[in-house]
Amino acid sequence: MANGEEQIDVQAENEQHAVGLAQRAARILHNLPFMNFPAIPPNEGRFDLGHLDRDFHVLVHNANAVLAEQLAVLGELEFNIHREDNQAEERPVIGGMERIAVGLIDELRNMIGHLVRQRDEMRQLVMQRGLFDPLFGQWDELLEVWGVRNFTRESGKVKNPRSLETTVVDYLTNILNGVPAEAHTxxxxxxxxxxxxxxxxxxxxxLxxxxxxxxxxxRILNWKMKRMTIHELFNGLISKGYLIERVLFEDLKRWILDGTKAxxxxxxxxxxxIGTFLLDHGSLNLPGEIFRYCQKxxxxxxxxxxxxxxxxxxxxxxxxxYYMNNCSFxxxxxxSTFxxxxxxxxxxxGDIETLNFVQIQAQCASxxxxxxQYNSSMNFCLKALKTAYDKGTHIAAQVELLCITSKILVFKRHFNLALRTVRFALAIVLSHPELEGLLCSVLCEYGDCLLNSDHVEMAVQVMAKMVQKHFGTDSLHDGQAMYEYGRAVYHLLYDNYAGYRTNREKYVQLRSRCEKYSKKALEICQAKLGKEHYQLLNAEELQALILVKSALRNENIQQALLNExxxxxLRALNRYCSFDSENANCAKTYDYLGYTFRWSRSPEVSEEMFEKALAIxxxxxxxxxxxxxxxxISLAxxxxxxxxxxxxxxxxxxKCLEIGKFISLISCLKNFCTLILGQR
Known part of the structure; x- marks a missing residue:
């Protein structure tokens, strides 16, 4: 009798345990993701990627997390079932609940296998792209939980147990030698x-x-909203020694010369x-060859x-x-003449009905x-403005036209209107993500306009926004941004020195930044540009101005720095005179030489330099x-x-006072005329 009661208690306990296992397995099956997706047989339906049109990282990360949880439960269930199987001869049969639990566990195992296959399909698409182990998350935890168990069982018996790692590796070795074609779709x-x-x-x-x-x-270039990121990655490849520019050019050349391609x-x-991308990136040779093929x-x-x-x-x-970037003026x-x-x-x-000349006329002005030659530049700018007013133009051309217009307005001393113009260009760029490649150039124009209108501190802040490595570290654009920032800081230090006379610490800090960024800009330009390139000449002249200021602080090396x-x-002057002997660049350099010869105690030569600058x-x-x-004033x-x-x-x-009064009078007359016209 006692044995019968004990047998009933064991049976009830086992039945409750089996019911618990069945309920737990049922809950897991209910919560298992991807249940409505059919399994993807290998090499079938390869281009049906609708269900994979999501973020790989989230999908596979979640898949690994779910697998780790499900496999841990499955391991516990298998252990309990095997223990119950081993004790089957020592206890009575409890009916159908245990069989239900075993069936649910097998179904759970099949669902886990289904989930693994789908996860592997996702991983297969990016296996050879370097994103396999470290990025998908919880891979190590999954292997640790799974151990040597295997999800392929038959009739509740483990057959040829192998680790999940070995299974996945074997599965992937068949496709390891080639990236699936659908990865590029x-x-x-x-x-x-x-x-x-x-x-x-x-x-x-x-990559x-x-x-x-x-x-x-x-295909990547077609996504213009990510053009700056493409430049950054492209620059990273070049900096590591990959000849990606030449390889792309040779592949394009094969396409063009291939008689079978239309x-x-x-x-x-x-x-x-491709040519415009390389040109924007700072390549000096290959874009020209590509453009010549474009002519053909x-x-x-x-x-x-x-x-x-x-x-x-x-x-x-x-x-x-391209010719301007290479100084092939x-x-x-x-x-431009043609x-x-x-x-x-x-x-x-009368053949201009559908033609638009705004962009090329703006480039001629630049x-x-x-x-x-500012007067010639102004003529082309006016032509471009008239064309844009009559016919309109696309957004990028509008931005370029606004930038060159602001330059002309600064030349004509209309500073407020110039600032409004360049701010309008900046607003257009910031409101259109596909124009982010123009951000650096617009910021440069904005900072230059602020410098010329005596908003020097604001100009320094704007130029600092450029030094953000938008095109990648040590790229040509990075060097140009550093030059502009160094130039702005130089103006803040020496053309507006009064504001920092009482703050020695801030003055020294700014001077250090000026020297640091100017030197780095010169190094980048020397590495990227030819010896006669005008951007290199600008960087060298800024360095020369800093050398003069350094010479005045150190009498021991003063003359050596002044000579340098x-x-x-003089080297910059020779280059500028090759363009035209009467241009603003020559006048600026004559001013620099007059200043340098003055501190070298050569007043006669200094006078000659200032007089030449004045004549131009x-x-x-x-x-x-x-x-x-x-x-x-310098000559006086x-x-x-x-x-x-x-x-x-x-x-x-x-004479300078008369000029000042004349400029003030002209400004007052303009304001008066504007007021009268506004009232009308």
Whole structure:
């Protein structure tokens, strides 16, 4: 009797335990994700990726987390079932509840296998992209929990137990030698995120192989809202010694010369986009070769005459930009002259209905401004403004036109209007993510406008925003940003010194920053640019100005530093005179030389330099301009302090006062006219 009661108690206890196991397994099955997705057989339905059109990292991370939890429960259930199986002969049969639990456990095991297969499908797509182990999360925890168990069971018996790691590795070895084709048909944001993670994980070789094909790289370039990130990754490959530029060019060249490929608009647009990207990145040679191939492709295009002419203007715009970046100003001037003549001819013939010249006219204005021919630059700028007013233009051309317009307005001393213009350009760029590549250039124009309008402290803050390595560390754009920041700090230190006379600590800190960034900018420009490049000349001249200030603080090495500064300025002067002997750049350098010779105790030579600068400024700016007055003041100080010629100094000072009154009168008249017109 006692044995019967004890048997009933054991049976009740086992039945309750089996019911608990069944309920727990049922809850797990109910909460198991991906239940509605069919399994993906290997090599079948490879392009049906609708259910994978999500973030790989979240999916696989969650899959691993769920697997770790489910496998831990499964291990406990297996242990209990095996223990109950071993005790089956020693206890009575409890009925159908245990069989239900075993069935549910087998179903759970099948569902886990299904989840593993789907997880492996996701991992398969990115296995060779360097994102396998460290990024997907909880992989190590999963292996630790799983141990040597295996999810393939038959009739509740473990057969050939193997670790999950070995199973997955065996499964992946079949596809290890090739990336699945569907990986390149993934949504662009997802594919781009994979590339960024490759870069962050320092798997640059894989990224280099992926971007070495024109078709794949072209697809990435189509996402213009991430253009700055592409530049950063591209610069990282170059800095590590990968010849990605040359490889892309050779692949593009094979495409162009391949007789089996159609030489249509798509190939032309592809070549042009690659060339423009390399040009924006700072490449000095390959964009020119690509643009020359574009000229050939343009001649082969079976398109209408109007479309061909519009593409010709677009290509000439990029060619002019390329020649300017390489200091090939003769070729750039030739394109500018040809373009101007062609536009005049088309206008006289009435063939300009669908053509838009704003972008190339704005680039012509930029060319002449760089050459110091401000009046010619203003003429092209006015033409571009008229075209934009009559016909409109796309957003990028609007930004470029606004920037060159602000330069012209600064030249004409309309500072408030110039600031409004460049701020409008900045607002356009900030409101359109696809224009982020123009942010650095617009900030540069904004800072330069602030400098010229005596908002020096604000200019320093704006220039500091540029030094954010937008194009990657030690890129050419990085060097240009450092130069602009160093130049702004120099103006803050020495042209507005009164505000820092009482704050020695802040002054020393700013001087250190100025020297640091100017030196780094010079190093980058020397590494990236040719010896005669005007951007390198600008960086060298800034360094020469800093050398002069350093020389004044140290008498022991004063003359050596002054001599070095003079050599730099003379080399820059020779280059500027090769453009044109009467341009603003020459006048600026003559001013620098006059200042340097004055501190070298050569007042006669200094006087000669200032007089040459004054003569050029009267031609470029006019006799009653602010810039002309600045050189007069420098010459007057030389007469008064170093040459004992106070009468001549007094004449120049009076002339400067007259210019100041003249400028103030003109400003008052403009304000008065604006007020009257506003009332009408």
């Amino acid at each position: 993934l949504p662009l944001p997802l594919l781009f995120k994979i590339y960024v993670d490759l870069y962050k994980k320092n798997k640059l070789l894989i 280099y192989k992926e971007w070495s094909r024109i078709d794949r790289f072209q 030489r249509g608009v798509e190939l032309y647009d592809c070549a042009l986009s 492709l343009l001649g082969w295009l079976p398109v209408k005459r109007q479309l061909r002419q519009q593409k010709l203007f677009e290509l000439n715009y990029w060619l002019m930009k 003769v070729e750039a001037v030739h394109i 373009t101007d003549a062609l536009i005049d001819k088309l206008e006289s013939n 060319l002449w401004f760089v050459l110091g 500064a003079m050599e730099i300025h 400024k009267k031609i470029v700016y006019g006799a009653n301009d602010h810039e002309t007055a600045l050189t007069m 100080y030389l007469y008064l302090k170093d040459m004992n010629r106070p009468r001549e100094a007094l004449v120049l000072f009076k």
